[in-house]
Amino acid sequence: xxxxxxxxxxxxxxxxxxxxxxxxxxxxxxxxxxxxxxxxxxxxxxxxxxxxxxxxxxxxxxxxxxxxxxxxxxxxxxxxxxxxxxxxxxxxxxxxxxxxxxxxxxxxxxxxxxxxxxxxxxxxxxxxxxxxxxxxxxx
Numbered sequence: 224x225x226x227x228x229x230x231x232x233x234x235x236x237x238x239x240x241x242x243x244x245x246x247x248x249x250x251x252x253x254x255x256x257x258x259x260x261x262x263x264x265x266x267x268x269x270x271x272x273x274x275x276x277x278x279x280x281x282x283x284x285x286x287x288x289x290x291x292x293x294x295x296x297x298x299x300x301x302x303x304x305x306x307x308x309x310x311x312x313x314x315x316x317x318x319x320x321x322x323x324x325x326x327x328x329x330x331x332x333x334x335x336x337x338x339x340x341x342x343x344x345x346x347x348x349x350x351x352x353x354x355x356x357x358x359x360x361x362x
Contacts, residue, residue, distance in 0.1 A: 290310065290311065291308060291309070291310050292308065292309045293306065293307075293308055294307040294308060294309050294314060294334065294336065295307040295334075295336065302320060302321045303318070303319065303320050303321075304318075304319045305317070305318060305319075305327075306318075306319055307330075307334065309333070312333070313329060313330070313333075314329070314330040314333045314334060315328070315329050315330070316328040316329075316330065
């Protein structure tokens, strides 16, 4: 008798076990998704907060008060460049390479760079003409 009841018991067991799991999975899945979303929003908010704080901290310590200022830079190759640096009242021309910084020359007379000049009006005019032509050519 026990052997006859065992197969019917085994067939009924998965149906009984699946019923609470199905109802629990829908509510449990919703709860888990909500927790996951809230955690993700918290992390993203923390990233934005830290970025904002970093910008505020950099504004409190302005770079203009530094003893070393970069005056100009010119790339010579993919890893080599010339850099003109002002230290106090002296200007030093440095050569930068992959693993080396070499002082090339100490300038006796400081280089004064002119303020940024406005863009060439001829270039701006030519660009506008080209952009206008592109829009006219299209139907």
